[in-house]
Amino acid sequence: MKRLYILLLPLVLLLSCTGEPEEVAVDALYQSYASRQELKVAKVSGLKLCDTVRIDVVLLQAEDEAAWRQMAVEFGLRDTTGTTSWLGDTLDPAQRTAWDGQPVVRVIASHERQTIGLYRIENEAQYDALIDYQLNHIKN
């Protein structure tokens, strides 16, 4: 029995370090855009917001003006300058939604950078930390 336990422990440890659901969800978001030639798509995993909270981000950057105009239509951007932000659905970030405790995506669209950032929020701690990060860094 003792030997069985010793044999199984490394396996259990190995399995416990893999396969997080959040990771899979953000990967799906990344994959849904990654094949598009007109977009540079990147996924930043575990971006640190504070000592205890990290967040996964997918960035979509248009290669040229035409690609950006297409993105603007897809994401329903009305303004043509500045930065726009909203909470989006995890499967369809262009669709605006409200916070109800379920996972959402904070979408930030910058016309100047021709970039859209998708910040996946899984829980209240991440939601708070994201806002705190913005406030604290603006102060600094």
Place this chain on the structure above:
Amino acid sequence: MEQRRLTDNEFDQLWQEASARSQGLRLSEGYGQWQRNRRRTLGTLAMLTVVAAVALPLLGSPRSDVYEHVYCNRIGVADSQWVTLAEDLLLEA
């Protein structure tokens, strides 16, 4: 049959003989070797478990203080550029 108590010396001698016989038996039947092998195997497994317990969480830990990893559908863009972009966008919102 008359019974008599063993003297201390006799008892010690009998004990040593029995002990030597049992050691001989262990050796002749391979028990000692089997025990050593078992100890070695268990020791190795315990050591591997300790190493795994320390190393695996480290493998999954952040590669950088600011982010864990970056991947992109383009070659040649530095990870740090995407991380900076993600941070800057947040501050512009």
